[in-house]
Amino acid sequence: MSFISELLQTLFFTVRDVTPIIVIIFGFQFAVLRKPIAHPLRVAVGFVYVIVGLSLFLIGLEKALFPLGETMAMQLTAPDFLIDVKLSIGHSLEWFDYYWVYLFAFCIGFSTTIAEPSLLAVAIKANQVSAGSISVNGLRISVALGVAIGISLGSYRIVVGDPIHYYIIAGYILVVVQTFYAPKLIVPLAYDSGGVTTSTVTVPLVTALGLGLASTVPGRNPMIDGFGLIAFASLFPIISVMAYAQITHWLNQHANTVGSIEKENDNAL
Template structure:
């Protein structure tokens, strides 16, 4: 239950977390750079908005996102629900019977990543720096598709109980290979895109999904199998962004060749 005392407790915790950041910024501005802070009242007001917003967001996580993610995972893996929708009657615990879990994981991964504020900020900056050659929506969709696929694959791993490191090793080997063939201008952006997906909106829902799924699938441990899902959300956007750039580069080359042939004729 949300109470006034709970709000002030979360508010004080947020103040303790934000104050060191503010102190470092002000010390470097005033002591190292030796310049006054421009529009100081607005800066202080902005920090106030940050502290208040983070406090309300953290309270919202505890009250809504975490319980909702765990509840959805528990309901989708409940024996009564699986008995109604299962495709393999010979083995009730067969991985294919959890197809609704995979669909939910894909949808929740895509929607939370699209709404990620850090991804929106990176996409806008990339669009400005590239002179418009990198589209804001195109980058967001590419990252969201990668995160959605990664979370879906991570949910499958929890269901079947495979070791996590096999998936991660193979995924990063693919990233290394793509790095050599992807356009050089997109590689750093792709690496950053993997990090911005694991932020304020995605992490709480994905963590709740993984823990709820591991606690309800028979034979799975929430501690061993429940965590690691966020690693998939961080890894696969790098693959999808570089793949998107490689596909775009290939289409542009094909279009240029066709235009040269038309001009020759």
Template sequence: MLGFVYVVLGLALFLMGLEMALFPLGESMAEQLTALDFLFGQGEAIPVQVPWHEYYWVYLFAAAIGFSTTIAEPSLIAVAIKANQVSGNTISVNGLRIAVALGVAIGIALGSYRIVAGDPLHYYILVGYVVVVVQTYFAPKTIVPLAYDSGGVTTSTVTVPIVTALGLGLASTVPGRNPLLDGFGLIAFASLFPMITVMAYAQLSVWQTRRQAEAAERRKDNAL
């Protein structure tokens, strides 16, 4: 009973923290990064329509936020430790965490570009899942379920509030964007791209192992 009370109290405080700290933080970051004075400098000529590449600080910051929040995600740490134990240390804890964090960083940066450019969301998601299906065919079968789960564990307590606030803040400050239509969708990118990067990490590991084995075989043949 006492544990249940602690859970309810913790969730209530967590939700209060979201409303009072994380959501305003994400919105203020988006406002500052998209301010015309920040993009062009004070006294500079400002074009009528700001091109997408002028928001490069937004993309860099979004990637940094995605990477850092994912590395600190407790659920990802737990899954990485379990995967390492079950695989007999074959799957590196830090390697998996970095692969997932890179996927989230790429996804959040690309999602931020989508908000700035105003492109339809479904085009990106459709192409992304086509890549996932193709990778599933070629990736080591032992990594595929873990890669699919990696997309889910990233969207947890740390990542979701900041990323959501960033998306809504961008859609509210970039001219011509609708917060309801364009502000959401970053979480979909954060769930999709870790699947791609984790399978790519496994494919690169297999390729590197194969190269090392072939090099060792060649050295053995040369010695004979």
């Protein structure tokens, strides 16, 4: 009965949150555009799916993802585990003794980003409008690598206690420099890729990881140090996507140059 009560309460809150979106969409459709909605039954069923899906997802976050992320962070940073890994009782723990945390953060960042439905939608649309020049899987993997590296670096920052703004400022300086040299086709998409990573799958686990890590590392404040991993998850995909485009562009230029040289040699013969 408690689960049913919680489900009904979550459904109520989801309907309350989605209602303004429905009002705005239908309001503009009828009052401004003055056009009927195509396939109204299909649209209504879609909204029902959205409400039910969001409600179940929110319950899943509370019951599974949040506790799992915090538990994993606490287990990986437990002194007994770290001392067993280090095999040297009596020595103070250093930042490199948390390498299992960095590996876990990398894997979580990569896997959650690959599973992110918003990224898949953006990648499919980018592939369509670019006539196939932007690969769906190539974009997804490059974004996932950026998130994985960013979350690993953010976990390192929590462990060592460095101020977050140093990392963010340095990262955006690199983004500005890359913007001037990256292919113009990919720059807007790279900036959008940083936003789609902060969505339904990535944010809960990354937030839980940051809070759990800051709660267990000695001398860290969960409020000050626990948050901020999402900023890394938004910044580093921009860097990785533009780097992916730059590398691909360079490889294509190199292949064209080699092909031209071979063609000239054949003509000379």
